[in-house]
Amino acid sequence: MESATEPGRREQNKRRTHEALIHAAARLFQENGYEATTVRDIAAAAGVGERTFFRYFPSKESLILQHVRDFIPLLEEAIRARPQGETPLAALRNAVLELAGRDDWAAGILLAGPQPLSTAPSGRGERFLLFDLEEAVASAFLDRMTVDGADPAAPESVLRASVLARAGVGVLRALRLTYARLPEAKRDEIGVLDFAHAAFATLTDAEAGTS
Numbered sequence: 001m002e003s004a005t006e007p008g009r010r011e012q013n014k015r016r017t018h019e020a021l022i023h024a025a026a027r028l029f030q031e032n033g034y035e036a037t038t039v040r041d042i043a044a045a046a047g048v049g050e051r052t053f054f055r056y057f058p059s060k061e062s063l064i065l066q067h068v069r070d071f072i073p074l075l076e077e078a079i080r081a082r083p084q085g086e087t088p089l090a091a092l093r094n095a096v097l098e099l100a101g102r103d104d105w106a107a108g109i110l111l112a113g114p115q116p117l118s119t120a121p122s123g124r125g126e127r128f129l130l131f132d133l134e135e136a137v138a139s140a141f142l143d144r145m146t147v148d149g150a151d152p153a154a155p156e157s158v159l160r161a162s163v164l165a166r167a168g169v170g171v172l173r174a175l176r177l178t179y180a181r182l183p184e185a186k187r188d189e190i191g192v193l194d195f196a197h198a199a200f201a202t203l204t205d206a207e208a209g210t211s
Contacts, residue, residue: 018056020046022070025063030192033180034064068129072136074099079140084148088141088161092168093200097193130169138165167203175199 024045028037039060043053057063078095086094142152142161150157175196179187 017046017048017052021048021053021056022063022067025060026067029064033184034060065129068133071099072129072133075133076136076140079137080143082144084144088144088164089168089200089204091141091144092137092165093171093196096172097196100193100196130173134162134166134169137169138162141165168200171199171203 021042025037025042028041028045032041037060039053040050042060042063043050046053057066075095078099079091082091082094138161141164142157145157145161146152152158178199179192179195182190
């Protein structure tokens with residue numbers, strides 16, 4: 001007879017395997033690139049077989065999409081938690097750097113994966129997660145503006161939050177695309193966090209009219 005603790009133990013083991021696969025993939029994507037990393041590589045790094053991988057993810061692309069899905073609420077929460085004196089783009093930048101510095105999988109999601117993700121609403125399919133990311137960032141920006149006294153229902157507030165969110169997510173996309181094109185030696189030479197700093201500096205410098 002199955003004990004009452006067995007289902008709970010099985011769920012914990014499944015969750016640990018799921019997390020191990022995602023963490024292993026993030027590390028390998030960052031080290032070797034998305035295209036060069038195989039399902040076999042990911043499974044071996046997580047300490048499981050390929051058949052186990054396919055019990056959790058139907059493909060390598062589905063893993064990275066799950067990666068993005070898990071990242072979105074963490075980023076939204078981190079943006080809201082930033083000091084109120086930071087501008088929206090500074091809050092996004094610092095939230096990204098905080099997450100990337102805290103967890104290797106968060107850094108991996110910035111720098112790996114199929115390109116590009118679509119910007120269509122997610123109701124049309126899970127490959128449209130970029131739209132969800134933009135909407136989550138815009139929501140966090142709007143909340144921060146509301147604390148500063150802006151009317152969250154005012155069209156100009158909604159527009160500003162939307163424009164800044166999509167500009168900021170554009171920085172993340174440019175960061176991923178550029179990093180993926182770097183020779184491997186250059187990737188080792190340029191730190192991930194320094195590269196992210198430079199990416200956001202490009203946008204803020206352009207906004208300030210400097211080069």
